[in-house]
Amino acid sequence: MLKQKPSALPLRYAIILGAVGGLGALIFAVAGGLGQSAVTAQDFVDLQEGGNPHLGFRRAHAKGFCIAGEFVSNGSLQPFSTAPMFAASSTPFVGRISIAGNNPTAPDLNAPVRSLALSLGEGANRWQTAMNTPPVMAVVTPEAFYEQLQALSPDPETGERNPERIRAFFAEHPETQTFRNWQAGYTPSNSFATEIYHSINAFYLINENGERQAVRWAAMPTVNNGEPLNSDDTNALQNEFFNRVESAPVAFDLTFTFASGADDETNPTVLWPSERRNMIAGQIVVQKAVPEGEGNCNNINFDPLILPTGMAATADPILRARSAAYAESYRRRAREHLLQQAPENN
Amino acid sequence: MSQPTTYALSARVMHWAMALLLLSMIFAGLAMVQSLQPWHLTLLGLHKSFGVIALLAVIVRLIIRLRNATPALPDSIPAMQKRIAHASHWLLYAAMFAMPLSGYFMQNAAGRPVAVFDWFTLPALLPESLPLYGFFREMHALVAWALIALLLIHIAAALHHGLVKRDGVLQSMTGRKQKQQ
Ligand code: HEM
Ligand code: HEM
Numbered sequence: 001m002l003k004q005k006p007s008a009l010p011l012r013y014a015i016i017l018g019a020v021g022g023l024g025a026l027i028f029a030v031a032g033g034l035g036q037s038a039v040t041a042q043d044f045v046d047l048q049e050g051g052n053p054h055l056g057f058r059r060a061h062a063k064g065f066c067i068a069g070e071f072v073s074n075g076s077l078q079p080f081s082t083a084p085m086f087a088a089s090s091t092p093f094v095g096r097i098s099i100a101g102n103n104p105t106a107p108d109l110n111a112p113v114r115s116l117a118l119s120l121g122e123g124a125n126r127w128q129t130a131m132n133t134p135p136v137m138a139v140v141t142p143e144a145f146y147e148q149l150q151a152l153s154p155d156p157e158t159g160e161r162n163p164e165r166i167r168a169f170f171a172e173h174p175e176t177q178t179f180r181n182w183q184a185g186y187t188p189s190n191s192f193a194t195e196i197y198h199s200i201n202a203f204y205l206i207n208e209n210g211e212r213q214a215v216r217w218a219a220m221p222t223v224n225n226g227e228p229l230n231s232d233d234t235n236a237l238q239n240e241f242f243n244r245v246e247s248a249p250v251a252f253d254l255t256f257t258f259a260s261g262a263d264d265e266t267n268p269t270v271l272w273p274s275e276r277r278n279m280i281a282g283q284i285v286v287q288k289a290v291p292e293g294e295g296n297c298n299n300i301n302f303d304p305l306i307l308p309t310g311m312a313a314t315a316d317p318i319l320r321a322r323s324a325a326y327a328e329s330y331r332r333r334a335r336e337h338l339l340q341q342a343p344e345n346n
Numbered sequence: 347m348s349q350p351t352t353y354a355l356s357a358r359v360m361h362w363a364m365a366l367l368l369l370s371m372i373f374a375g376l377a378m379v380q381s382l383q384p385w386h387l388t389l390l391g392l393h394k395s396f397g398v399i400a401l402l403a404v405i406v407r408l409i410i411r412l413r414n415a416t417p418a419l420p421d422s423i424p425a426m427q428k429r430i431a432h433a434s435h436w437l438l439y440a441a442m443f444a445m446p447l448s449g450y451f452m453q454n455a456a457g458r459p460v461a462v463f464d465w466f467t468l469p470a471l472l473p474e475s476l477p478l479y480g481f482f483r484e485m486h487a488l489v490a491w492a493l494i495a496l497l498l499i500h501i502a503a504a505l506h507h508g509l510v511k512r513d514g515v516l517q518s519m520t521g522r523k524q525k526q527q
Contacts, residue, residue: 012509020502031376040380124467142382299474321382338480
């Protein structure tokens with residue numbers, strides 16, 4: 001062994017301690033949120049759970065059922081995207097129809113928002129979309145969306161929503177106006193089959209020449225509103241849809257709206273003018289609907305950033321925020337299923 | 347057979363390249379699972395691509411390790427400590443395999459594609475399943491923390507050899523010539 005001055009030893013130990021301790025501290029700090037902005041995916045999902053998680057269920061859109069069918073494309077989008085499902089062909093899908101909220105037993109007819117999620121294609125050609133009834137978001141950033149959810153949640157003291165807080169939130173956020181106008185003019189229909197479901201966020205279609213076109217899409221109903229439902233039935237909409245699909249498939253036109261150079265595709269609070277080009281890409285034909293526990297949609301995290309070749313995400317901050325939050329919710333409910341804490345029927 | 351005093355050049359290159367890669371992967375993973383920022387999507391793509399590269403790299407590295415003679419630990423080290431050193435190295439290999447494999451399998455169980463940059467997409471080896479996803483997702487996090495602990499101990503031990511004991515063990519991986527004893 002080499003000789004060394006004993007006086008140098010403390011310094012050498014200090015170097016070791018500093019290097020290892022420093023690296024360890026940095027790793028812990030990053031794991032604990034160093035460098036993150038004010039709201040993390042975990043904060044968001046905590047807020048959505050509201051301190052009372054329904055084990056095994058999605059932390060948002062908890063109540064829903066599985067659907068299956070096919071997307072029958074008419075080929076009209078082929079010049080704009082190389083995604084194989086846009087060639088004239090049909091592609092099977094698994095999907096889920098749900099209502100917004102964290103409560104898996106909430107009454108269907110009270111929900112402010114209804115949703116349609118689809119997953120189609122395999123591997124590099126997998127396409128997932130999760131669509132809602134509003135055509136726009138109320139706000140532009142995940143931080144503001146977090147504030148919005150906070151403002152809308154019941155006061156822990158009174159158990160009621162605080163109108164004061166809600167008014168203050170909207171006053172501070174004028175960009176919510178388009179959303180509020182929609183809300184004021186919206187009458188829920190009597191069936192999941194007669195709603196319009198919007199992508200809200202914009203995406204790019206990419207063709208063989210690498211040209212990008214910003215689009216939004218919506219699933220448009222092809223049937224007319226039905227009879228009023230029994231408001232005592234908490235599953236009124238589910239039962240109506242199950243009965244409907246039993247007698248005939250339910251179709252939606254998948255309609256794409258093309259942005260012009262004047263539209264900001266990264267801002268989900270702004271509607272694009274009605275004269276923008278519209279194109280029907282094909283029909284979503286729902287052939288089967290089953291309760292969640294009997295279908296295979298519960299395995300799926302309908303992360304809207306799973307896109308096929310020929311499509312890409314815009315820089316919309318709300319869209320980009322969705323992946324990490326969905327993954328956190330997915331992780332929690334998957335762990336609960338692994339540990340068998342989820343109820344039988346989920 | 348006379349034993350070398352340093353690891354083979356190929357082994358040393360793999361060691362330092364993977365050290366850098368694994369540390370970056372750990373920081374990227376820990377940061378991205380929390381982030382709602384627009385870069386999340388980009389970092390996730392890089393994490394998966396480089397994660398698959400890490401899997402290929404550890405396979406190559408294991409082959410190099412098995413095919414080359416390795417320097418012996420100096421006689422000054424007690425037998426027990428040598429055994430611990432060897433065990434810790436094999437644990438590091440186990441973690442280096444478990445990390446990318448659990449990542450790959452979790453994506454399979456979620457039905458999500460594992461694309462390596464724009465080059466190719468790996469096939470799904472496992473069926474879509476929520477409990478299976480839960481298992482591999484939790485493994486990915488648990489093994490990550492085990493790997494972090496092993497790495498810190500490993501670095502501390504290497505620096506202890508290099509700075510305090512000065513017995514040539516650190517140099518066997520840095521490749522620097524040792525002074526005559
Ligand atoms: C920052 C914004 C958003 C956050 C943080 C968020 C969060 C979440 C979370 C955590 C889930 C549960 C995921 C799971 O466990 O699988 C979920 C589901 C869902 N979200 Fe969002 N969301 C956001 C914006 C949107 C927007 C803009 C839309 C509509 C265009 C939307 C539509 C849906 C739908 C339809 C589902 C249910 C999908 C299903 O049936 O599994 N979300 N969301
Ligand atoms: C040496 C290789 C790898 C290392 C060191 C590593 C490390 C990590 C770490 C530390 C996390 C954060 C875990 C947590 O905080 O809970 C993470 C997350 C993640 N890793 Fe890896 N990883 C590796 C390889 C892979 C591979 C090959 C894939 C997939 C192909 C992958 C996919 C993921 C995904 C998707 C997440 C986020 C999960 C979520 O959002 O819930 N990783 N990784």
